[in-house]
């Protein structure tokens with residue numbers, strides 16, 4: 001079959017345009033290109049001072065051969081964002097925050113073909129990012145187990161530069177070559193926003209399993225029913241663990257803990273002293289102390305308490321201290337030595353945990369756990385200051401920015 005000269009010219013033009021990453025046609029998987037009209041400029045929410053975001057408009061950056069331009073759909077507000085908003089402990093201001101984000105690929109460089117788990121990537125796919133590898137030869141895209149994100153860069157916690165589109169609190173984000181990115185097109189928007197916090201708990205449960213104590217029929221205590229403890233409960237329930245007692249002081253949160261899979265709930269404010277509280281936990285577990293306990297608060301007093309809930313020979317996972325919350329007193333004889341309990345710590349996650357998280361979210365929905373209800377309040381990008389203030393007020397659970 002012969003094509004006319006005019007046709008060939010047209011085809012060549014199209015191919016060249018796509019190679020330059022500037023074409024307008026939808027391209028097949030992994031061949032670069034652009035899916036739809038992309039504006040010349042777009043907005044970011046930049047934290048420019050304490051408790052103060054400004055909406056700024058910048059030209060959208062060039063998309064290099066290894067880069068991906070993503071149109072942001074939404075992003076959760078994390079405790080880390082709250083710390084930055086209030087005190088800037090990481091010294092990042094001015095910064096475009098937001099690391100619990102997700103969106104749609106609208107343009108990609110010609111070298112981009114697969115995500116970090118080996119799945120095809122194409123225009124229109126929904127993605128999330130995890131860590132950014134710099135020049136660490138110890139980590140490769142295919143070694144998902146290597147280490148947790150401590151020490152790696154993460155979008156949404158990068159200092160501002162001349163790209164500006166570095167965080168998910170924005171209309172667009174530029175994902176540069178060398179980043180980890182996952183195709184999560186088979187998850188709905190709320191599930192995708194919850195991936196990052198859920199990965200924290202997948203990691204904690206994997207750490208707990210490494211003790212050999214957490215089993216199918218274990219009795220488990222989860223202390224703290226903020227988003228972290230609640231997701232912990234949902235994961236345990238999804239794994240088939242039925243005997244879970246939730247401990248918190250907020251009745252609303254305890255009620256939701258039951259919806260997410262806790263079989264019992266203990267309100268610590270109803271008990272005077274650790275002996276009475278321990279007795280209540282024991283009673284809720286059918287007269288037994290817990291085989292395993294998860295500490296999901298940032299309170300040193302809560303850390304001291306949780307040892308009492310664990311049986312001799314049991315296990316404990318401490319994950320509540322993402323940042324330094326001070327020292328906690330324990331009695332080495334009663335709490336660890338004579339009890340022979342196994343304690344593990346858990347901090348952030350590995351890439352492998354991300355992949356497991358995708359499966360968890362699908363399984364949790366399949367058994368009817370109302371995971372989406374963790375997102376209690378949503379705000380558009382231009383109301384991000386209000387969104388953060390709502391987060392600080394602690395009236396809801398997970399607050400998210402959702403782009404229109």
Ligand SMILES: NC(=O)c1ccc[n+]([C@@H]2O[C@H](COP(=O)([O-])OP(=O)(O)OC[C@H]3O[C@@H](n4cnc5c(N)ncnc54)[C@H](O)[C@@H]3O)[C@@H](O)[C@H]2O)c1
Nearest residue numbers: 224225226227228248297298299302319320322346347348
């Ligand atoms: N390990 C990690 O990688 C990691 C990641 C993210 C967050 N975190 C940590 O997890 C903790 C929980 O996060 P969150 O977002 O759920 O916080 P949150 O503040 O929303 O929830 C904490 C809950 O603990 C309850 N609580 C406080 N004192 C208690 C006590 N003595 N006994 C029982 N319950 C008590 C509170 O009522 C609240 O519901 C934070 O301290 C955070 O730093 C750790």
Ligand SMILES: [Zn+2]
Nearest residue numbers: 078079100196
């Ligand atoms: Zn986070």
